[in-house]
Amino acid sequence: MNVLIVDMTHGGTILAHEFSKKQNCNVFAWDIYHTLTEEDISQLEIQGIELVDESFYHQLFNEKLPFADDKSEILVVAPVHCKLLHPPHMTHHQAVGYLLKDDINVPIIEITGVKGKTSTAAMLKEIYRDKNPLILSSLGVEVVKDAKGTTLKKDISITPASIITAWRMAQEFYNDKIPGVGVCIFESSLGGTGMADVGIITNIAEDYTIAQGSSSASKAKLQMFESKIVVCDIDSYHEIYYPQPSVSQQSSVSQQSSVSQQSFHQSSPFTPSQLSPGSSTSLHLPVKTANTFSIEKGENDNANVKAHHIHYELHKTSFFVEVTGLKMADGELLNTSFEVSTFAPAQHHLENTLSAITASLSLGTPIESIVKGLGNFRGLLGRTSLLKIGKMTIIEEINPGINVTAVKKAVDMVKNYEKPALILGGSYGVTCEEIDEESLSNFLDHLDDVFLILTGDLGLSLREKMVKNPVYHDKIEMAINHVKNEGLENVLLIYRSNFRELSRR
Structure with missing residues (x-):
């Protein structure tokens, strides 16, 4: 068996090492983003893994590569976010499976x-x-x-x-x-x-x-x-x-799926059974069991798990859960209802809670365990948590991947409390997904009923894009002191960062 692992930056070294432990498996590693250190390269070579480059990849599809075992087929394994000329036989996810x-x-x-x-x-x-x-x-x-x-x-x-x-x-x-x-x-x-x-x-x-x-x-x-x-x-x-889909759309999807499967079997030297559990190179419409959740939207809401009669509070939000036709792992259907009280101060927190509830019910977890566990959940230090400073309550939303939608939902939440303020800022380069600054600055320009302070590199950039001229502090501590001096009591701190970086401040 011959395997080419593409991308050593996003876990490829781990996959290469695991494949190298298989009997009669020759492993090749392509450091497509050139991030390996000399020490990394040395460790791979010690494990018998051969480092190759882009020319090796192109030869796979242009000519036969000679191998000692007379088997020229190579299983190409690449992350789903990596753009290659030819689709890989396996994604990194499928390789882990x-x-x-x-x-x-x-x-x-x-x-x-x-x-x-x-x-x-x-x-x-x-x-x-x-x-x-x-x-x-x-x-x-x-x-x-x-x-x-x-x-x-x-x-x-x-x-x-x-x-x-x-x-x-x-x-x-x-x-x-x-x-x-x-x-x-x-x-x-x-x-x-x-x-x-x-x-x-x-x-x-x-x-x-x-x-x-x-x-x-x-x-x-x-x-x-x-x-x-x-x-x-x-x-x-x-x-x-x-x-x-309409009937015509269903026909089109079916034809596309057929062509994709045919193309896969013609181009891949490996059979689907060899690529188990993820054998197909094409992703398809979901055909397996799905359980959905929602915050109840009325009679037309057909989610399997719905939250209703919601009472939001900073420390504990209580709500009722209605379960209808939920498919469990043992094949049984579940119809029930129960009450939950947990830390979920805003709608997006409640949506996360519903995903955890739905998953637990799907596994057949007793409702008592779900209610008890969520009752013990107090928020997540480094993501969403509460901090009390005198009369001031700070709702911390520290997240490397915060986006405009999350900001809007969090601001809608803090508006409901007395004397609200928003401290917003953060760093760049903490995640592959960057924030839409144009959209966010436009939203902040129309924010009239919450006191706003910007901070950090992100805050400075937003301030330059805004029509208004909000308060800016380069350090979070100064921003918090400013809010305190204004006599504001409920402060939403949204900071785009890794918590370990923020905790050093």
Whole structure:
């Protein structure tokens, strides 16, 4: 078996190492973004992995490459966001599923989405705290044993290959002790591996382009539909993933799918069974079980899980959950209702909560465990949490991928409280997805009922684009002191950054 791993920047070194452990597997690595250090290269060579360049890739499709085992076919593995001349045989997500498919024998929940992934993972951690969960999120790798959490690694990316890292670290932590990991909660960017019992798409708020503009985040996340059950907000499901096509559209989709499958079988030297669990190079309309959620919108809302009679508060929001026709992992349908009280001060927080509830119900988790776990959730330090300074309450929204939609929803929330203020700013380069400054500056120009202070590099750039001339401070501490001196009591702090960077200030 010969494998070419493309992209050493986003987890490719991990995949190359895992493939190199397979018997009779020759591994080639293409550092397409030229980020490997001399030490990285040395480690790959020690493992018998051969570094190649773009010319090697082009030769795959122009001529036969001689190998000692007389087998010239090469399995090309590349991330979904990487634009290549020829589609890969496997994405990085699918490769992780292929490599781990026989290793993990406990329930797996995978989480993707534009926003809310880390918060959803934190809520699921509380729900499954008594089940020895393994959690991979943008905050790190954590195991919870006997209800006590232990961080195994901080500052880890959520590229799909990090799932392998998390699982290997958990194996070492438990060292074959029984019981070990009881459930896996994996946050992953741009899709799923196909291993998940439940795959969550939190939302597609402000879809963005990938692969040099040739694809989008929403299309990449279609990989999550390889999960046994998919959980998705109802708007994204019907508007993006499963629209109700006309008869002519259905015929067109069917023809496109047929052509795509035919093209795959003609061009790929590997059979679909060899590429299991993600055998097709083309992503398709969802045909597996899906459970949707929503904040109730009226009689026409046919989501499986709906929140209604919502009472928002800063510390605890209470609401009722109505469950209709939810498909569970055991094949049964669930119809029930119950009340929940948890930290969800605004609508977008509640949407994250609903994704966690829907996923838990899909796995057949007892309602009592869900209610208890969410009742213990107090927000997420480094993302959304509350800070009290005298009479002033600061609602912290610290997120490397904050976008305009999230800002608008958070501002709508703080407007409902007395003497509100907004401190907004942040840094650049903390995530691949940049914020739409033109749209955000226009929104801020029309913000009249909330006191505004801008801060950081992002705040300075927004100020230059605005018609108004809001207060600016280069340091957050100065901005907070300014708000305090104004006598304002409810402060929304939105800062586009990694929490570890902000915590150093």
